[in-house]
Amino acid sequence: MSDTLNIFLASVLTHNIVLVYILGMCPAIGVSKNLKTAMGMGTAVIFVVTITSLINWLIYNLILVPTGGEIISLMVFIITIAATVQLLEMLLEKYLPMLYSAFGVFLPLITVNCAVLGVTLFLVLREYTLFQTLVFALGTSAGFFLAITLVAGIREKFDLIGDPPKGLQGPGIVMIMLGILALGFMGFGGMVDL
Amino acid sequence: MGSQWHRLTYTKPYVLLKDGIWRKNSVVGSSLGICSALAVTNRLENGIAMGLAVTFVVMVASIVTSMIRDYIPLRLRMIAYMVIISTFVIAVDIFFKGFFPDISRSLGPYLPLIITNCLIMGRCESFALKSAPGFSLIDAFSHGLGYTFTLLILSAVREVLAFGTLLNVSVVGAAWTNWMVMAMAPGGFFLLAVIVWVVRSMQGEIDEAGATPTEKTVMEAA
Numbered sequence: 001m002s003d004t005l006n007i008f009l010a011s012v013l014t015h016n017i018v019l020v021y022i023l024g025m026c027p028a029i030g031v032s033k034n035l036k037t038a039m040g041m042g043t044a045v046i047f048v049v050t051i052t053s054l055i056n057w058l059i060y061n062l063i064l065v066p067t068g069g070e071i072i073s074l075m076v077f078i079i080t081i082a083a084t085v086q087l088l089e090m091l092l093e094k095y096l097p098m099l100y101s102a103f104g105v106f107l108p109l110i111t112v113n114c115a116v117l118g119v120t121l122f123l124v125l126r127e128y129t130l131f132q133t134l135v136f137a138l139g140t141s142a143g144f145f146l147a148i149t150l151v152a153g154i155r156e157k158f159d160l161i162g163d164p165p166k167g168l169q170g171p172g173i174v175m176i177m178l179g180i181l182a183l184g185f186m187g188f189g190g191m192v193d194l
Numbered sequence: 195m196g197s198q199w200h201r202l203t204y205t206k207p208y209v210l211l212k213d214g215i216w217r218k219n220s221v222v223g224s225s226l227g228i229c230s231a232l233a234v235t236n237r238l239e240n241g242i243a244m245g246l247a248v249t250f251v252v253m254v255a256s257i258v259t260s261m262i263r264d265y266i267p268l269r270l271r272m273i274a275y276m277v278i279i280s281t282f283v284i285a286v287d288i289f290f291k292g293f294f295p296d297i298s299r300s301l302g303p304y305l306p307l308i309i310t311n312c313l314i315m316g317r318c319e320s321f322a323l324k325s326a327p328g329f330s331l332i333d334a335f336s337h338g339l340g341y342t343f344t345l346l347i348l349s350a351v352r353e354v355l356a357f358g359t360l361l362n363v364s365v366v367g368a369a370w371t372n373w374m375v376m377a378m379a380p381g382g383f384f385l386l387a388v389i390v391w392v393v394r395s396m397q398g399e400i401d402e403a404g405a406t407p408t409e410k411t412v413m414e415a416a
Binding site for chain 1: 232302307309311
């Protein structure tokens with residue numbers, strides 16, 4: 001049990017995927033302009049990461065390892081992710097239109113979100129069990145949600161102050177915000193470890 | 195099939211080269227490929243390896259995409275890019291594992307993550323899909339070179355500040371105190387922000403809201 005809690009807390013706080021591993025930067029910079037969009041993106045990522053990492057774990061351990069196909073695992077993972085996202089989009093549109101209108105537009109973007117493939121690669125590297133994979137995927141995507149929501153919140157408030165210097169507008173200032181947040185998250189260091 | 199895509203107007207090769215390296219540099223100009231640009235650049239050798247790997251993959255992926263562009267169905271183009279890119283990333287991954295096991299170990303999952311490097315897909319989508327292989331090659335080469343330059347600057351500065359070394363050779367005096375935070379995520383964020391600031395001020399041109407391509411796509415889709 002403590003192991004489960006450990007993995008969860010570590011992947012949310014001390015090993016945050018955005019602020020420590022620096023993955024998923026494109027959405028963290030691109031879709032963090034307002035809080036609502038950022039939360040939509042975060043929710044969509046939680047959904048997709050959990051499903052795809054479970055599927056990828058099953059495919060890797062039940063099909064690729066027994067048949068000695070580890071060498072093409074990268075291609076299999078990315079196709080699984082792309083196919084799952086496509087399938088999810090279609091299923092949501094048909095059966096859960098409410099959910100689809102909430103985060104349907106983010107789904108195509110998630111295919112190229114490095115955080116999704118990153119979670120799969122980490123769980124293969126660390127040889128997690130299926131249950132650990134579930135916890136790790138939930139924790140990591142919750143960490144992504146936390147980071148992108150924090151950035152969006154800061155950006156919304158920041159707009160009230162005024163414009164930063166010209167060359168720093170847009171991505172530049174967001175990187176500084178992320179840097180300060182990352183410094184803050186370093187404070188969690190040593191609390192839990194993987 | 196031939197007129198499926200609207201073609202780009204061709205310009206001279208040196209214009210493409212200048213665009214890729216300086217004027218439309220992927221990392222600085224459109225914030226593409228930032229994940230790997232920040233995550234692996236705490237040592238110069240990692241920066242060089244990553245830059246060259248991405249340059250290689252973007253070049254071959256662009257040529258292949260460009261050659262088969264008339265046969266890629268519009269709706270399946272993302273999956274087509276993924277298959278093409280991941281083929282070459284697997285090759286690069288095996289190459290590093292075989293010849294440079296140390297670098298492969300320190301890059302960890304970031305080497306396979308070249309697959310989702312937006313820079314490569316961006317080049318396939320916005321250039322190779324609409325252009326002849328020769329032009330795509332020049333375009334991909336220049337963007338790869340621009341990416342490598344950015345990584346070189348980032349990793350050189352970070353390695354000197356964080357470890358006092360350059361390619362593992364000490365370059366500072368004994369009185370130097372290592373600035374460890376530069377080797378970690380915050381240092382990378384701050385340094386890249388400064389580089390973006392300097393370059394954009396020098397270029398003196400920012401598009402309207404400074405919106406990144408991802409942002410534009412979302413705004414259009416929403």
